[in-house]
Amino acid sequence: MGGERERSGPERTAVVVGGLRMASGISFLVAPEAANRIWGGNPDDVGPTASLLLRSMGYRDALVGGLLLRSGLRRDGRVAGWFLASAGADLADLAGGIANHDRMSDEARRKGIGGAAVGIAVGVLGAAAARRARPATA
Numbered sequence: 001m002g003g004e005r006e007r008s009g010p011e012r013t014a015v016v017v018g019g020l021r022m023a024s025g026i027s028f029l030v031a032p033e034a035a036n037r038i039w040g041g042n043p044d045d046v047g048p049t050a051s052l053l054l055r056s057m058g059y060r061d062a063l064v065g066g067l068l069l070r071s072g073l074r075r076d077g078r079v080a081g082w083f084l085a086s087a088g089a090d091l092a093d094l095a096g097g098i099a100n101h102d103r104m105s106d107e108a109r110r111k112g113i114g115g116a117a118v119g120i121a122v123g124v125l126g127a128a129a130a131r132r133a134r135p136a137t138a
Helices: 002-030 032-038 048-074 079-099 106-133
Strands: none
Touching: 002 032, 002 048, 002 079, 002 106, 032 048, 048 079, 079 106
């Protein structure tokens, strides 16, 4: 029973983080303009290209978040990998934010770049915790 309790931390975190990422992704799919406003984007500048990119992010986040959530619920030993996939998605967002830093509003920089940095940290720390909690195999 003690071992079960020790292993529940990373899986529980995977369920929460995965659920949040999946919900965020779904919001970009269902209402990309509203999601763009929440993240500090210009509400007057959501043309077809921006809408396509927002929906692409939505598919990515819904997929990665859903698979992280599923892995946490099933305790299938893949939690660390999905945490790293989540961190990689945020790393791509951070790179894009840095490349467009001068074209972003202060609010968009704070939310977009700051959010990506937090997401990277959560992904890396979640992966490290999951690997530490995994029982050693012979």
